[in-house]
Amino acid sequence: MKGNEALAEAAIRAGCDAYFGYPITPQSEVLEYLAREMPRYGRLVMQAESEVASINMLYGAAGAGFRVMTSSSSPGFSLMQEGISYMAGAELPCLLVNVNRAGPGLGTIQPGQGDYFQATKGGGHGDYRLLVLAPASVQEMADFVFLGFTLAEKYRNPVLILSDGAIGQMMEKVVFDQAPVPDIPKPWATVGKPAHRSRNYITSLHIQPEQMEQHNLRLLEKYKAMQEEVRFEEIATADADYLLVAYGLSGRIAHKAVDVARHRGLRVGLLRPITLYPFPERRLAQLARQVQGMLTIELNSGQMLEDVRLAVNGRVPVRHLGRLGGMLPTPDDIVHELENILEVQHA
Amino acid sequence: MLSDTLPLAATANAAAHEGYEAVYSRPATLLSTPMHYCPGCSHSLVHKLLMEVIAEMGIQEHTIGIAPVGCSVFAYEYMDIDMQEAAHGRACAVATAVKRLMPDRYVFTYQGDGDLAAIGIAETIHAVNRGENFLIVFINNAVYGMTSGQMAPTTLSGMKTTTSPCGRSEALTGSPLKIAEMMAQLPGTWYVTRQMVANANAVRRTKKALRHALEAQQLQKGTCLVEILANCPSNWKMTPVESMKFVEETMTQTFPLGDLKLEGRLCK
Known part of the structure; x- marks a missing residue:
């Protein structure tokens, strides 16, 4: 279907x-x-x-x-x-x-x-x-x-x-x-409204500031x-020293990229958020103690990137790879980016 | 005797004064919460008429009302029935879903001219064109009351408001929108009338129109629209008596009173 x-x-x-x-x-x-x-x-x-x-x-x-x-x-x-x-x-x-x-x-x-x-x-x-x-x-x-x-x-x-x-x-x-x-x-x-109960009303209006604040x-x-x-999926994170973070369609592409990267000997894992709110910030904070960096893959100019950065709170560098306008990154694009990042980090 | 036919609220004063009996009170469907409306405003009167009709028909348990954004945004504070408060202009969309999912209930929207005739005109036309089986109570006082007197689509030509300080210019803002006439043209309407509450006879006629419109819902024949010309003494800068006179003598020239559509047929 x-x-x-x-x-x-x-x-x-x-x-x-x-x-x-x-x-x-x-x-x-x-x-x-x-x-x-x-x-x-x-x-x-x-x-x-x-x-x-x-x-x-x-x-x-x-x-x-x-x-x-x-x-x-x-x-x-x-x-x-x-x-x-x-x-x-x-x-x-x-x-x-x-x-x-x-x-x-x-x-x-x-x-x-x-x-x-x-x-x-x-x-x-x-x-x-x-x-x-x-x-x-x-x-x-x-x-x-x-x-x-x-x-x-x-x-x-x-x-x-x-x-x-x-x-x-x-x-x-x-x-x-x-x-x-x-x-x-x-x-x-x-x-x-039956006789035995008081009326029900649906509203978002609370005109008194005290009541609005309580609401x-x-x-x-x-x-x-x-x-x-909070829900998320982890791929090959157990021994990962670098982490991809991607959701939805980019999560699928990133999953493939992990397979390719592992084949080339890179110890890369993926965290795919399933709930975007609530965001898996605790797990990302834990993984920030394990990996040397993170890369978000998004079909935008870097939006979830901000939430990942908030979650890791400066502990590791978080980068972004995105395509825009309906274009998609390939798994090879992602692996190429990973190789560049890891090379720079090791140099 | 009035109290035999009309369910009356507790008549505490009558009980307190032995030998007296209450001959005029609010219906049991109207809560005792003091209304926030300005002195002399038509809203409180129309609220009472509508709730009297619901009490007299014995349909309190089966009625759901939709309140608008505008002066009557708090209608649910006064009407002792289940109600929903809709976003500005969207009451007819909200009512569509409620009535379609519960066709045995009586459903009405209560909307002002800014809500229905400006921002909500699309939802109104499409609901009416689908012939949704609910009642639209349309309060036309020719201004935005709650936001303190700006020009509405129904503001009379040349009428001064806070946003038409030199008087409404037709060249810039068009002419007063005749909602009842427009809606009567659509095949979805079953009953369309324009009334006012500016004198005792008119009040009786308005109540009769509201009852007729609610009773028609049992027939499942289409939308009923009762437009009520209302006053706004605060924003018109008039006394309540002057404002009622303005409705009667001036507003009715642009918005003639009477039935426009009966049993799905255009009048005249």
């Missing part, structure tokens, strides 16, 4: 009640697949008039207690940022998908990772965080839908799957054997609790 189709099929299997979306390359297959398949299960799928409308439909549906998802790609996902901020503020669970293409502006429809900052630092206005999952395969596109809904409902927080144009479009084998998403009661949902502090506690959800 295509990555986008695997994600869409997983949404149905994970019990997604409603999907709202707007076409944009390279993620339109999600809307197309769901428009075809979802009505068969009596679920709601709507093509909205814009991404702005999509995200606000998502707000309404999530506020009424339904399991909901939307997807888009970079320019369209930017349009959703206000609504995402409202959902984070109102603590509404939902699954968001950004099939990242290269930018800025209209950019190009080829894969990119330029939305890392937007995904991991909030994205919209105000002080909030999303839980961010970065799939590196079609299988993970499906797996992370189940994981994403589970985490969103556990924390009452939007979860973002940050994919890219290549993972969305590539075809691979996929197995659907994921554990079902637990149904957590939602007593806060606006479904109509901010409560959100902060939640984000702290989310840190335990």
Whole structure:
């Protein structure tokens, strides 16, 4: 299956009640697949008039207690940022998908990772965080839908799957054997006020500064609790004296680069963050005591680089190798860069 | 007797004064929280009418309201029903999802002219064009009230506001947007009317319109829109009485009152 189709099929299997979306390359297959398949299960799928409308439909549906998802790609996902901020503020669970293409502006429809900052630092206005999952395969596109809904409902927080144009479009084998998403009661949902309870309302407004600060502090506690959800994959790190750090599509390329580098006798390992927020900063800090340097591979001009540098806190040099505009580095490019770095460091 | 037909809130004063009975009170669907609206503002009156209708129809348990951004952003503080507070202009998108997923519920949006007619016009037109089965209560007071009196899409030609200090210029900012007329043209609407609350008869007619619109939701025939011409004494720099007179005598010339669409058919 295509990555986008695997994600869409997983949404149905994970019990997604409603999907709202707007076409944009390279993620339109999600809307197309769901428009075809979802009505068969009596679920709601709507093509909205814009991404702005999509995200606000998502707000309404999530506020009424339904399991909901939307997807888009970079320019369209930017349009959703206000609504995402409202959902984070109102603590509404939902699954968001950004099939990242290269930018800025209209950019190009080829894969990119330029939305890392937007995904991991909030994205919209105000002080909030999303839980961010970065799939590196079609299988993970499906797996992370189940994981994403589970985490969103556990924390009452939007979860973002940050994919890219290549993972969305590539075809691979996929197995659907994921554990079902637990149904957590939602007593806060606006479904109509029975006589025995007081009214429910969904809002992100706290006009008194004292109350707003309390709300901010409560959100902060939640984000702290989310840190335990950190996930990452390690390749050949046990004896590594140099570390690559890469996620998603660049994680795949870096994995191949590790194989090539090992073949040439370089003791290189890879840490692939699976959650971009929370970020595997503790593990990186540990590895900074073991390796002599780190290199981030990103399809941007150096965004995750900053988080890796914060994690290692100056203990080892952290460098960046990136391609831009939808271009990809090859494993050989990475190994060549590694050889240059290690040569310089030994000289 | 009024209290036989209308569920009334606790009539503490009546109990305290033996021999007296309450003949006028707030409906049980309206909370006793003091409203933040300016003295003489139409919002509090329309809130009460809407909540009276919901109490009289006995649909409090089955109604979900969507509040806007604007003066009525706090509507959920006063209405004793489940509510969602939407982002600026997006109430119709929020209501679309709520109603589509729970078609047996009564759903309404409550929106001002900046919210619905400026920033939210796209969501409004598309929801109406889809014939979404909810009620839009559209409060038109010709200014942005909450942000203290800037020009709205419905500001009258030549009317002075803080952002049109020399009067609204049609050459620069266009003419007052006639939302009810626009929406009546779309096949998705079932009932479209324009009312006001500037005198006792008009209040009764507005209440009747709100009831008609909510009852129509059972038919699943399309969107109902009740536009209500409202005053804004604070930002118009008028007394409440002067402002009501302005609605009645001046606003109605640009925005004529009456039904524009009944049972899916254009009137006249």
